[in-house]
Amino acid sequence: MSSSVENVKAKAKEVAAEDFDKAKHLVQSAAKSGAYLYPIKGIYYFLGHKSLWKPLLSKLAPTLTLSTGVIAFMFIFAYLPQAAALAFVNGPLSAITTILLTLSESSTIINLISRTFLLQDALVDTFDGTLVARNQTEVLAEGRQLKAGNFQDPIGKLGKLLKSPFEKFSPTALVRYVMYLPLNFIPIIGTVLFVLLQGRSRGNSVHTRYFQLKKWNNSQREAWLKENTAPYTAFGTVATLLELIPFASILFSFTNTVGAALWAADIEANNVMMTEMTVPRINKEASKKAE
Template sequence: MSESSSKGSSVPAKITETAKEEAKEFQKQTAAALRSGAYFYPFKGIAYLFSHRSLWKPLLSRLAPTMGLGLTITTFMFLFTYLPQLAVLVFTSGPVAAVTTILLVLSESSTLTMVLSKALLIEDALIDTFDGTLVARGETALVEKERQVKGGSAGDSIARLGKLVSKPFQKFTPSAVIRYFMYLPLNFIPVVGTVIFVLLQGKKFGPNAHSRYFQLKNMSKLQKEKHVEERRGAYTGFGVSGVVLEMVPIAGILFAFTNTCAAALWAADMEQAAGSSPELRDQAKKAA
């Protein structure tokens, strides 16, 4: 057998081996995500936000301009992207292409609204929601590392929040939008493509949801990477649930706040687990 034919025959074998390794890693992370229960936090965030009226204040203060932005983006997307995408989906979705395209454009509009509103309109409101949730959970000392917190006589958890020392969220950069449009063609693959799209988005979404927590903990880049890697499955599980909620048309902006509340609840649980007995810490580590 010639050297060239030997190399040629080894290529499919390497592809198969790589595919098997990726499949094993996916199964491992999926199992870790399910064991952690982190995927349920976004739903806990919904219940917690609705049951704590004081945490509504940041959301209500930004609701009108954000809804206006969402309406503008949705109108633009239907006017300029519906027909081109319909032409493509006719070949993959057949007779239901019209409905599929509407859902796709709504999802795209919701995602773009989230990206732009988080960067331009609701950054401070999300920080207040995160910090206010931590204060409500008794983690005042953690929040005080990066902002002033007034005494309990000042009022509810949001009213107690004082001046910020620094902000954790990055200002608008095109990278988030570019990444989104890079993954967007996956949605043209029925079912499977959408699942992969959500997984890829969720993998990034999870750690980003804790950017404020990492700042409050004063973690270095290396510490953050280690923290996330040790909980990769849990963060992906959280991220997938959060992404799915924020993809819901119109209601996505509301879920941005409930997801922030959820991230703070998870951070509070981490803090409480870390400050507990060695036995409980071991249990928390295994769960994460």
């Protein structure tokens, strides 16, 4: 009996050590990539390039109205019941964790509605315009017509879309969000895990337009995202935290899009190291799967 217990303990230590090594590797990979900085770079780049403001300004009024209505509704009808439930597990911290939870829920609802009905075209224009501003017109030409002329307005150079834009908010993402909600009942750590998981989901979608322009199939996309889980999770986590800020979330939706485009431009220019993975390797692996 004692030997069995010792074996279980030894196995548990082995699994814990393995998980710790994996987590350590992911953190190191995320830090090495610098991907977590791109949402911040997106803010500065957006603020310094007024021509990129046009898509945001065209959608500002309806989206702010939507955000105000959703946040007010959630805090009036959802905050107190959730605070009462979380008080049993989080104690005095329940007020803070419930605010974060309610903001996260509000952000999800706002993103679901706005990205599907209000912001889709504007975010695509912002992403494409940033690529133009970074002189990455070659990759962009695969999915969009560009107007002639060498003028200083990247949004003005954008012509007709040749390919459909970003994927809309997927039902899978919504289901996954609901599945992870109970994590918030775990004091502090649960909320942190919830945000990280949301960040991973958010990160996997930031380069949907870029993958489309590169003409990558699903196998190529999955291979790239799997190999670069840490950088995309790091980007997605910072982006998620920014978009949790009430009323400023619409601004950060656009600056995060700019950040994602800057990241894509750097990948194209080979100025950023994500991992040792290369595009030819992706294509090679994808072709092997096809065989």
